[in-house]
Amino acid sequence: xxxxxxxxxxxxxxxxxxxxxxxxxxxxxxxxxxxxxxxxxxxxxxxxxxxxxxxxxxxxxxxxxxxxxxxxxxxxxxxxxxxxxxxxxxxxxxxxxxxxxxxxxxxxxxxxxxxxxxxxxxxxxxxxxxxxxxxxxxxxxxxxxxxxxxxxxxxxxxxxxxxxxxxxxxxxxxxxxxxxxxxxxxxxxxxxxxxxxxxxxxxxxxxxxxxxxxxxxxxxxxxxxxxxxxxxxxxxxxxxxxxxxxxxxxxxxxxxxxxxxxxxxxxxxxxxxxxxxxxxxxxxxxxxxxxxxxxxxxxxxxxxxxxxxxxxxxxxxxxxxxxxxxxxxxxxxxxxxxxxxxxxxxxxxxxxxxxxxxxxxxxxxxxxxxxxxxxxxxxxxxxxxxxxxxxxxxxxxxxxxxxxxxxxxxxxxxxxxxxxxxxxxxxxxxxxxxxxxxxxxxxxxxxxxxxxxxxxxxxxxxxxxxxxxxxxxxxxxxxxxxxx
Amino acid sequence: xxxxxxxxxxxxxxxxxxxxxxxxxxxxxxxxxxxxxxxxxxxxxxxxxxxxxxxxxxxxxxxxxxxxxxxxxxxxxxxxxxxxxxxxxxxxxxxxxxxxx
Numbered sequence: 151x152x153x154x155x156x157x158x159x160x161x162x163x164x165x166x167x168x169x170x171x172x173x174x175x176x177x178x179x180x181x182x183x184x185x186x187x188x189x190x191x192x193x194x195x196x197x198x199x200x201x202x203x204x205x206x207x208x209x210x211x212x213x214x215x216x217x218x219x220x221x222x223x224x225x226x227x228x229x230x231x232x233x234x235x236x237x238x239x240x241x242x243x244x245x246x247x248x249x250x251x252x253x254x255x256x257x258x259x260x261x262x263x264x265x266x267x268x269x270x271x272x273x274x275x276x277x278x279x280x281x282x283x284x285x286x287x288x289x290x291x292x293x294x295x296x297x298x299x300x301x302x303x304x305x306x307x308x309x310x311x312x313x314x315x316x317x318x319x320x321x322x323x324x325x326x327x328x329x330x331x332x333x334x335x336x337x338x339x340x341x342x343x344x345x346x347x348x349x350x351x352x353x354x355x356x357x358x359x360x361x362x363x364x365x366x367x368x369x370x371x372x373x374x375x376x377x378x379x380x381x382x383x384x385x386x387x388x389x390x391x392x393x394x395x396x397x398x399x400x401x402x403x404x405x406x407x408x409x410x411x412x413x414x415x416x417x418x419x420x421x422x423x424x425x426x427x428x429x430x431x432x433x434x435x436x437x438x439x440x441x442x443x444x445x446x447x448x449x450x451x452x453x454x455x456x457x458x459x460x461x462x463x464x465x466x467x468x469x470x471x472x473x474x475x476x477x478x479x480x481x482x483x484x485x486x487x488x489x490x491x492x493x494x495x496x497x498x499x500x501x502x503x504x505x506x507x508x509x510x511x512x513x514x515x516x517x518x519x520x521x522x523x524x525x526x527x528x529x530x531x532x533x534x535x536x537x538x539x540x541x542x543x544x545x546x547x548x549x550x551x552x553x554x555x556x557x558x559x560x561x562x563x564x565x566x567x568x569x570x571x572x573x574x575x576x577x578x579x580x581x582x583x584x585x586x587x588x589x590x591x592x593x594x595x596x597x598x599x600x601x602x603x604x605x606x607x608x609x610x611x612x613x614x615x616x617x618x619x620x621x622x623x624x625x626x627x628x629x630x631x632x633x634x
Numbered sequence: 635x636x637x638x639x640x641x642x643x644x645x646x647x648x649x650x651x652x653x654x655x656x657x658x659x660x661x662x663x664x665x666x667x668x669x670x671x672x673x674x675x676x677x678x679x680x681x682x683x684x685x686x687x688x689x690x691x692x693x694x695x696x697x698x699x700x701x702x703x704x705x706x707x708x709x710x711x712x713x714x715x716x717x718x719x720x721x722x723x724x725x726x727x728x729x730x731x732x733x734x735x
Contacts, residue, residue, distance in 0.1 A: 250709045344690040357689040386695040387688075456672040461687075467649060474650075476722060478713030488727045497652040505651055509642070509661065510668055512649040526675050528685035533678070535686060567664060568671055584689050 153178040154313025154631065158222050158370040161316060165213045165221050172205040172213070172221035172265065179223045179267055183314045186634050191289045192299075192309035194228050195236050196268040204265045211263075218373050219262040225318040227306045228269040229276055229352040230361065232256050235266075239352045240274045240284035243473050243480045243499030253350020254385070255319060255361050255378045262377045270318060271305030274501045275470065276326055276354045278302050279573050282564050283503040290560070291334060292632040293598055297557040300330030303364070307334040310364045312634060317374055318364045323355045324458050325552075325577025327362045328589035332552035332601020335591040335630065337371045337618070338364045342609045343584035344389035346375075347382035353469040355462035356387075358581040367628055368590065368618040372396035375611065389609065396615055404620045405440030407613070408545045414451040415550030415576055422555040424595020429551045432592040432602050432621065436549070439620055446545060448537040451579055453530050455571055458578040460514045460527035466504075467511030473499065506567060535583040542607045547617055551576055552589040552601030576603065586611045590618045591627040599627075637666045 151170060164170045180198050187193065201223065208221040226232060229239040231249035233256070238244040252260065259266065273283040281289045281304025289304045291297040292312040299308040303320030307330030310318050320327040322340035331338025339362045346361045353359065363374035379393040411433060416426065433443050475481035475495025482494035500508070514523035541548060553573060563570045580587045585608055592602035602621070606614040622628050642662045646653045653661055707720070716723040 247713055250705070250712055357687060383697060387690045389690065450678075453675055453678060456674050459668065460672055471650075475715075476724060481715045486725055488724050491724055492650045493652050496650055500651070505653075506661070506664060506668075508649050508651065509645050509665060513637075513641070513645045513665070513669075516645065516648060522676075523672065525685055526678075526680060527672075528687045529680035529683040530675055530678060531686040532683050533680070568667055571668075571671070582686075 151175070151178045153182050153316070156316065157367045158218065158316050158365065158373055161222055162218045162220070166215045172208040173202060175221060176201050176205040176223055176265055176267065179315055186312050186314060189290060189295055189634065190292060190308050190312045190314070191287045192270055192305040192312065192314060193225070193268045194238055194240065194271050194286050194305070197235055197266060200235070201265050201267045208263050208265065217262060219259070219264045219377055222264050222317060223267045223315050224259055224264045225268055225270045225306060225309050225315045226256065226266055227272055227303050227318070227320045229272060229321060230255060230319060231350045231352065232266065232269065235269065237269065237352070238286070239276070240272045240286055241499065241501065241504070242285045243495070245480060247478055251350070254347035254382045256350060258378050267315060270303070270309060273302035273304070274504050275352065275466070276302040276321055276323055277466070277503050277507050279325070279329055279570050280563065281305060282560065283501055285501055288560060291557050292634055293335065294557065296559055297598065298333070298560050300333035300557060302326040303330050306364050307331055307336060307338065310366060311336050311632060313631065316366065317370065319361055319378070320364055321351060321359060321361050322581065323358045323462055324581050325574045327364065328552050328577050328587060328601065328603060329574070331364060331589040333557040333599065335599030335627070336364055336366055337368055337588065337590050337628070338362065339371050339375060339588045339611070340580065340586060341375060341379065341611055342389070342586040344387050345586070345609065345611070346378050347380070347385040347388050349382055349384035355465040356469060357465060358462060368615060368622045369397060369400060371588070372400060372615045391609060394612055396611055399612065400615050400619045402616055403439065404436060404617050407441045407547065407617060409436060409441050409443045409547045409549050409617070410446030410541050410545035411443060411549050412448040412451065413445050414448055418554055418575060420554040420572065420575070421551065422595055425551050425553070425555060425600050428593030428595060428600040429602060433549065435621060435624055436617070439624060441617070443549070446541045446548070448541065448579065450530065450533045450537050451575070454534055454579040454582060455575050457527040457530040457534065458574070458582060459510065459571055460523050461531065461582070463507040463511035464514045464524050465511070467508045467515065470504070470508055475499070503567070531582045534579050538583045538585055546613050548605040550603050552603040553577070556595050556598035556600060580605055584608060586614060588614050588618050590622060591630070592621070592625070593627060637662060637669055
């Protein structure tokens with residue numbers, strides 16, 4: 151079988167009808183990985199033996215017709231811990247780290263009898279927008295091997311786009327799910343902050359981090375979010391509210407739905423012409439489906455990137471203090487004293503971008519700069535959050551491009567941190583406000599996919615999925631596949 | 635405001651990172667540019683604007699104060715590089731070794 155052709159729903163159907171076995175599905179996944187991985191480089195670690203063993207068990211127990219995810223292969227971003235399987239966060243400092251327990255999401259996908267096939271490449275500690283800061287390898291965009299897949303969840307996006315796996319998990323602190331989904335022409339959801347437990351996610355910016363699914367279709371995405379959502383006593387920011395079935399009413403359409411398009415997003419000066427055109431066409435599609443689309447304003451949008459880089463880096467500088475070479479991870483062999491264990495292990499173990507962020511965060515939190523930096527960024531965050539609250543008083547959804555440009559070239563921005571940071575301009579406000587947002591394919595510019603971003607109210611992923619599904623059914627962009 | 639090489643050296647020390655002399659110059663230049671970017675925020679009037687530092691809620695969540703079994707000790711040592719008598723072994727804390735303490 152050719153795994154690249156099937157969605158989760160289709161695979162489930164075939165598994166239930168016994169047209170294929172879970173073992174055959176897993177074998178097809180590894181056949182596809184063997185065929186494409188040299189070009190794509192999506193995985194840091196593959197767990198073929200464990201996956202086949204797991205598939206054998208699923209086949210033995212039989213596919214549960216009610217559990218759509220039973221026997222479906224999945225890839226996991228390498229900053230989500232997996233009991234007994236090496237987890238590196240794409241850093242040298244965790245090169246030989248074997249977790250002793252599962253992250254809550256890992257546990258949940260295993261409980262759903264999904265089959266983990268490996269750990270996916272990413273920017274080191276999720277810091278970057280191109281997956282180029284990984285200590286291990288470069289991941290290439292399946293649509294054009296000279297382009298980046300985006301980041302930080304670049305491996306998670308590239309593997310799904312290349313047809314290696316139907317589903318993967320990524321994480322999004324400032325756009326790290328939505329931007330790579332846009333760059334590779336697939337569906338990527340950042341749920342509301344608090345919707346999915348962060349327990350067992352290697353922390354970057356704790357007040358921003360969320361885990362979410364990558365899939366090739368909107369409905370598949372909703373199915374996976376169903377499985378990973380829910381309250382968790384191990385995450386103090388986990389939401390206690392009920393988890394709805396995200397697929398319920400997904401086919402209801404957008405008639406009468408009020409969608410706001412922020413002036414600031416469409417007139418962003420770095421916006422590529424082809425991206426703007428694709429988004430304008432998407433607006434017309436929504437109107438033709440009966441939605442009411444109007445221009446709105448998120449006046450503090452341009453302050454999102456500076457506020458984000460202070461907040462995320464400050465939180466990271468604190469979170470990454472735990473990597474000290476003592477209890478786990480890399481320990482420098484040069485260290486003669488305990489202090490040297492800390493300093494040399496960190497200096498040799500962290501890459502450049504991680505050091506830059508730790509330094510910026512430490513600076514922003516240091517005495518004398520705290521008020522001008524961290525406090526000011528926290529106040530800006532309040533203003534950005536209020537921008538969204540104001541629009542959501544009258545509108546059900548906000549629509550715009552996911553990224554100002556399509557995928558950029560490998561090596562093109564890596565030496566210019568500020569250019570790299572500015573490519574997050576349309577995604578970071580969402581994390582600062584804590585609202586959910588999806589990226590879905592909406593066209594092509596220079597033969598590269600363009601992503602459409604739909605932003606919803608806190609804990610209203612359902613409206614996002616409903617609109618995304620209606621758009622997907624009305625268009626064919628999700629059917630386009632890269633030529634590999 | 636410009637950040638100096640001295641500032642960068644001080645921050646590196648706080649962050650427990652070692653940066654070479656050549657690296658200091660590069661870091662200073664890059665951090666200066668980043669700080670320049672973030673200082674756009676000075677344009678905003680934020681007087682009386684509350685600070686948002688949390689993602690979802692402002693209160694802390696506590697579990698019930700009840701003893702529960704912890705993680706198995708042997709398991710916890712799985713990623714430890716060097717151990718001795720059930721403890722993590724590290725180089726001496728003081729420069730003169732144990733005698734210096």
